[in-house]
Amino acid sequence: MLARLMTARFGAAVLAMIVVVTASNFLVQFPVQAQLGPINLADLLTWGAFTYPFAFLVSDLTNRQQGPQVARIVVLVGFVIALGISAYLSTPRIAFASGMAFLVGQLLDISVFQRLRTWRWYLPPLVGSLIGSALDTLIFFSLAFAPVFAGIDAITGHADGSLGFPAPWLGIGGEVPLWTSLASGDFSVKLLCALLLLVPYRLLMGSLAQRAAVAA
Template sequence: MTRLLPGILAMAAIVVASNILVQILLGQWLTWGAFTYPLAFLVTDLTNRLHGPREARIVVLAGFVTGLICSLVGTQIAGDFGPLVTWRVALASAAAFLCAQLFDIAIFDRLRGGRWWRAPLVSTLVGSALDTAIFFTVAFAATLSFIEPGNDVAWANEALPLLGAGPVVPLWMSLGVADWLVKLALALIALLPFRLIVRQFRPQAV
C-alpha cells in the first residue's frame, strides 16, 4: 500500500484543490477548477500503467472518499446564494467522478498493450466525456429537478447561444462544452508528463 501513497496523496490533493477552485469563476464559461480536475485522469492512468488496474481503483476510491468529504463540508458552508455545494451537485460530482474514473481504468487496461500513447489518450478522452455529461446533466438539467426540488436551477437552464455563438441551448450545456474542451486540451498536454514519469519509473513500459 505504501507504493500507492504518492498516487493517493496526489489524487486527494487534486480533488480538494478542484473543490476549492470550482468556486472561482474564470471568464463566462469556466472556473479555475476546470484546469485542476482533469489531472485526476493523469494520476489514474499513471497508477494503472505503473501498478495495474486494481491499484488504480484503490487510488480512485481514495479520491472518491475525499470528494465526498469535500462535498459534505461544502453543503454546510453558506455562500451568497445558499450552500456552496447543493446535494444535487454533490450527487452529480460523486457519480461523475466514480463512473468516469472506473471507465478510464477499464479502457486503459484493455488498450495497455498498444502504442504507449493510445491507452492514456483514449481512456482519458472517454472518461472525460462521460464525466462532463454525467455531472452537468445530473447537476443542472431541468428534467432532473426532482432530485432536489428545493434547489432552483433556473439560472442554468436559461436559453443562450452555445458558447455565445452557436445554437440556442440551456446555459448548462455551454458550461459543459467549455469544461470538456479544457479536458480535451489537458488530455493531450498530459501525454508528455505521462511518458516522462513512466519512462523514469518503468522504462520497459514505454
C-alpha cells in the same frame, strides 16, 4: 496486493487524487470571468475544467505502474474522502453529481486503459481519458444543473439553481441552456488537457520505471 497498498507511492496517488477532485468540485462553481474577443468565457468555462483532467493523469500512472486493481482502489478511496470534503466546500447536489461522474468516468478510463495497455504508450492514457471525460462531463453537468434533475435539490434541501437560462453556445452559437454551453466548453478543455498531459505522463512514467528498477 497488500504490499502494493502499503507503499508511499500508493499514499501519494491517493493524496493527489483527493486534492485534484476536491479542488475541481470547488472550482466548478466559478465560471471564468474573462472576455476573449466577442466570446464571454463565463458562458463556456468553469475553473474546474483546468484541474479535473489531472485525476486521469493520477489514475493512468497508477494503472501503468501498479496495475488496474490498485488504480481502482486509488479511485475508490479518493472518491469516498473527496466526496465528504466536497460536500463541505460545495453544495450537496454538486458534490453528489461530481462523485457519480468521477466514479463512473475514472473506472471507465481504467478499463479502457487496460484494454489498450500493450498499444503505443500514448494511446491508453489518451483514449481512456477522452472516453472517461466525455461520460464524466455528461453525468456531472446533467446531475448538477439540468432542470430534469432538480429533484435532487428537494432531497438535499439546498437549491443550486439549474443554470437553465439561455446563453450563446460556446459564446458564439445559438442560444442554449447555460449548463449545456458550460458542459461543451468543459469537455473542449478536457480534450486539450488530455493531449497536453501526455508530456508529464511520459516523463513521470519513465521516472517511476527507473525508480522501480533501482528498488528491485
